[in-house]
Amino acid sequence: MATTTATITISSADIADNAISVSNTATLYTAGTDTGISETTGLGRKKVATASNVVLLDGGLTSGIAADVTADKSAKVYIKNHNDRGDGTKYVNILLAAVEIGRLYGGDWMFIPWCAADGKDIEFTPSDATETTLEYTCFYE
């Protein structure tokens, strides 16, 4: 089995009267076990120049990069908007199926669990048609 860890550190010296620093490390296990996740899509990089909706990870398909992701388990997805922040108005909307989760501005990243069920695609919609570059990976069983 493999050992894969995801560590987050959130820190600020001035958002409150005292500095805050929150750090946690998750070891990525298969659902309900302490056996390490052993599969990944690998690190992907996707460039688009459209303001239309784009499917990043297709849930429930029998082919494609996410075809082997078992639904309703413990899959995890990392996505980063690789663009520069620019003037702060360009972003990508991240969606689960048709439901908006939130906006990744240039330089932003996210790390979420993914149910990966049929039709529960992870999609994105850039705020304009200039070039957008995302990096992403999925760990799964």
Place this chain on the structure above:
Amino acid sequence: MATTTATITLSSADLLSDNMSLSATMNLYKNGTTATGLEQLNYHRALIPTGTNFDLIPESAALSEDASYVYICLKNTDVTDYVKISINSEEIGRLYAGDWLFMPWDCDLTHATADSSIEIEAFTHDATIEYMLFHSGETLLTAGD
């Protein structure tokens, strides 16, 4: 303005044939700005009983069309314990014991059939969670008494 950073490191020595190590750091900025940090924070610890799907972070007009960021960590230690995280009746995924998530959140108040609150439901055992919301404003309720 405040300066808040979030850093992720993904690493494994044996998932692939070579070491994998990926790291990224972001600043938590306000919508439409180049370098103005979010100034407001909610930081909670809560016990989520099993059997009910709860609104963990309620939707709010003040959070709509804006840049907010959410961190949720399941503090349970039994590996069979998990919580389902959902939004607008769509399950995002499951956090098992020790897992965390960090994601942007934009309330979509236009959805007619469901709200965009972040929901949570605990399975197997009651769940102890910690969660943070970085945001640029809350809809405050006028006192009724």
